[in-house]
Amino acid sequence: MNEITVHLKVNGRPHTLRTAGRTTLADLLRDQLGLTGLHLGCEQGVCGACTVIVDGLPMRACLTLAGACEDSDVVTVEGLDGPDADRLRDAFSRHGALQCGFCTPGMLLSAHHLVRARQPLDREEVGVALSGNICRCTGYNGIVSAVREALEGGIAAESAAVTTRNHEE
Amino acid sequence: MKAPDFRYHRPTTVEEAIALLADAGDDGKVIAGGQSLVPIMNMRLAEPETLVDLTGVDELRTGSKTPSGACYGATTTHMMFEYELVPDVTRGLLPHAAAGIGYPAIRNRGTVGGSLAHSDSSAEWPTVMAALDAAVHVRSVRGARTVPVRELLLGFFTTALEPDELITEVEVPGLAPTARWGMYKMCRKPGEFAESLAVALGEAEPDGPWREVELWLGAAADRPLRLNSTEEAVRGEAFADLLPDRLVAPLAADLGQDLSAIDPTGRHALQLHAVTVQRALQSAERGDTA
Ligand SMILES: Cc1cc2nc3c(=O)[nH]c(=O)nc-3n(C[C@H](O)[C@H](O)[C@H](O)COP(=O)(O)OP(=O)(O)OC[C@H]3O[C@@H](n4cnc5c(N)ncnc54)[C@H](O)[C@@H]3O)c2cc1C
Ligand code: FES
Numbered sequence A: 001m002n003e004i005t006v007h008l009k010v011n012g013r014p015h016t017l018r019t020a021g022r023t024t025l026a027d028l029l030r031d032q033l034g035l036t037g038l039h040l041g042c043e044q045g046v047c048g049a050c051t052v053i054v055d056g057l058p059m060r061a062c063l064t065l066a067g068a069c070e071d072s073d074v075v076t077v078e079g080l081d082g083p084d085a086d087r088l089r090d091a092f093s094r095h096g097a098l099q100c101g102f103c104t105p106g107m108l109l110s111a112h113h114l115v116r117a118r119q120p121l122d123r124e125e126v127g128v129a130l131s132g133n134i135c136r137c138t139g140y141n142g143i144v145s146a147v148r149e150a151l152e153g154g155i156a157a158e159s160a161a162v163t164t165r166n167h168e169e
Numbered sequence B: 001m002k003a004p005d006f007r008y009h010r011p012t013t014v015e016e017a018i019a020l021l022a023d024a025g026d027d028g029k030v031i032a033g034g035q036s037l038v039p040i041m042n043m044r045l046a047e048p049e050t051l052v053d054l055t056g057v058d059e060l061r062t063g064s065k066t067p068s069g070a071c072y073g074a075t076t077t078h079m080m081f082e083y084e085l086v087p088d089v090t091r092g093l094l095p096h097a098a099a100g101i102g103y104p105a106i107r108n109r110g111t112v113g114g115s116l117a118h119s120d121s122s123a124e125w126p127t128v129m130a131a132l133d134a135a136v137h138v139r140s141v142r143g144a145r146t147v148p149v150r151e152l153l154l155g156f157f158t159t160a161l162e163p164d165e166l167i168t169e170v171e172v173p174g175l176a177p178t179a180r181w182g183m184y185k186m187c188r189k190p191g192e193f194a195e196s197l198a199v200a201l202g203e204a205e206p207d208g209p210w211r212e213v214e215l216w217l218g219a220a221a222d223r224p225l226r227l228n229s230t231e232e233a234v235r236g237e238a239f240a241d242l243l244p245d246r247l248v249a250p251l252a253a254d255l256g257q258d259l260s261a262i263d264p265t266g267r268h269a270l271q272l273h274a275v276t277v278q279r280a281l282q283s284a285e286r287g288d289t290a
């Protein structure tokens, strides 16, 4: 086996790992770090179930070699924290945006990136932005509603914060 | 499925990368974003012995203006074009094309050099860069050369690159301030590869016909095609007259197809291409970027 050493941060924690050169980020996270939140549906980049955040951007863990993540900062669904993540989780459960849950970690990470951008989106635009995440259960309506609600919640929270600050001045 | 085992190198300079490629010989391969190569390796359609990863070579991820246009490092990602993190010299064509490639997660890793070296005629960059008459700068331990994209793409997954050669930059000539462009990608779901992909470039009266037009079509043959006969049919014609039905005959000529002998599947594909070309012309005619 052709082994390599990879140094990377996962959910805020630094790791030094020995692995095969052919190991993908998905297999490194699942098999060597026990982070089984991300799922492997296709290993061809199509389904989106393996989506994780690498250096601030959503990427396919199944199409990213572990070696290419040297010095990278990786966030998986297990490490997805903060007000936007809370809003999304809450909205997903209220809107029935998941059934079996296979697609959910990838959906949450792709959606988190959208919510963080604070750009208002209509249903069609959310659909296009999430077209790289396939769900075989829900029919997407609940997912789109949940993401829009979390996005609106994020935008509202920010304008509320601005209003409060203005009042205090 | 998983990729077979390979030796993995992650150099930090172009010098190092081309030396590693030369050492690896015929069984070595470059990997950039991995968004085409990793699926192919996972399906075991490619089994390279050695991979030379470009993600650590910072000098390849740059973009700057030149006197005649712009030069983009080979590992400039689709996302960097989409959000104009590199300068655009095409009045919006490059960012528009980039935004239509795959899904956000694909655009965040996939690179312009990788897409050109992969040479899939249904992908965006081969057709767009051929239309713009871009050229790639290539390096190997044997020296450097420049290859126009129109000569680089030889067929499906086949290019004029030697196994030890690395694309380092893509040089794109700027579009004149009076030039118009239009582009249309036909696909059933956002993010899928195109069923047809047309790019129109040229000069037109403010609201009138195309005075000059160059048309390029992707996803119709094993490489992007220039549509000479269709250009003839379009030049000087009032836009309202350019319905897809009128484009079918010249398109068939451009694709080398005999309209009287064509089967229904072929006829359907031809109709899709005609509609795609018409929509590309239309998006340019209105001066927007549909
Ligand atoms: C689900 C999915 C959907 C997609 N949809 C689209 C789409 O709609 N439109 C589209 O255009 N593309 C699409 N793609 C492909 C994507 O754009 C790829 O990023 C691109 O084709 C290859 O770029 P890469 O950097 O990932 O190359 P890699 O996969 O790393 O490499 C591809 C090939 O190019 C070679 N190579 C890479 N860089 C160089 C270099 N600098 N010099 C020499 N050779 C090099 C490699 O050896 C390999 O043969 C999609 C991919 C996926 C997985
Ligand atoms: S497993 Fe990565 S996209 Fe399907």
Ligand code: FES
Pocket: A097, A098, A099, A100, A101, A102, A103, A104, A134, A135, A136, A137, A138
């Ligand atoms: S909830 Fe089952 S795949 Fe989406």
